[in-house]
Amino acid sequence: MELPSYFNDMLTKIRPSQDLLDMCVGAHTELRETLVNDSELKDIVVTTFLQGSYRRSTLIRPVNGSKADVDVVLVTSLDPINWTPAQVQEHFCQVLSKDSRYRGNYRRQGRSIGISLEKISLDLVITAAPSGTLKDVLKSEVFGSEFSVEAHPEWKIVKGPSFPDGEWKSEPLLIPDRDAGRWEQTDPISHIEWTHDKNRKTDGHYVNVVKALKWWWTWESSGRKGLPKGYLTECLVGLHCPDGLESVAEGVTLVLEGIRDAYAYNVHQGTTPFIADVGIPSNNVFQRVPPDCFREFYDSVKACATKARAAFDDPDQASSARGWIGIFGNVFPPSNNAPASKTFQKPSQPAEPRKARFA
């Protein structure tokens, strides 16, 4: 069965709590203001905006002591010919060092600077080379640099004073890849637009299907090294989620079956599939996943697809719910044989799946 109120209840438990979201807002606002107002950066910084799962409303509640992660893009007018990726990182690390909130709390990563605060991680991605039009769009009101998919379902970049000549199409930015020693293309804006659009075409169910499956896979994979992480799961859900969904249950079932059917041949051949990035389709988001890790993911999906189909087709409410609990653990009501609750209860603690199932 589709059990929509049970799915809603589960989603309330796996979304970040309001307190945590408030902390995220405080943390990203402080960081962005610090960078935009820094006197050394005033000729370099164009603007900032949010990206990643926080922006796309696909962030799930952190588990096992991990922190919620907010991805912040800093758009600069740096000239990629005169600046190497290592120089860019060094320059911005020096700026962060001037501030006692960030000094000692940041680390250099391959394509970003990770900032670790008490309950939140900020991932600062520095980008360069926006065209004149892109700069105008990013700085304009219509862009809504913090608008999340769930909070602003109607958001779309429409014609405005900055680009009066027709439909605007996103353009790539350049991102310094320190390990590769060169600048690479990135286009997070396209993925944000795509997600808004997909969510509208699925009656708002899409981001919930992503969260449900990210939650399932977080526990199923237990953070084992090499296995696909949250973003990769989201990309596959995006590829296999049909439009016109009537429920989250339907989306979960169809996505799992879609993945099972699409990659059986890859697994048989011992290869990892090429999964095109929404923003830069020539980039394979699964590039770093070894074939044996892909197989492990695939085998879990295949087993879960069978369970989801059985729970979805089951006409009995109690046994269907037991089927979904078998997938999502005790965040799915009514868990632990407790009577079904029709009332909403805000969880006071991060939800923990039943130990027995995930042990």
Ligand SMILES: Nc1ncnc2c1ncn2[C@@H]1O[C@H](COP(=O)(O)OP(=O)(O)OP(=O)(O)O)[C@@H](O)[C@H]1O
């Ligand atoms: N393998 C990849 N290929 C292309 N882009 C990537 C890849 N990994 C991450 N990104 C980009 O960087 C963003 C931030 O990465 P991150 O690992 O924080 O994922 P996320 O989507 O925010 O999910 P999570 O909830 O796990 O943080 C992604 O949303 C995506 O735009």
Ligand SMILES: [Mg+2]
């Ligand atoms: Mg993230």
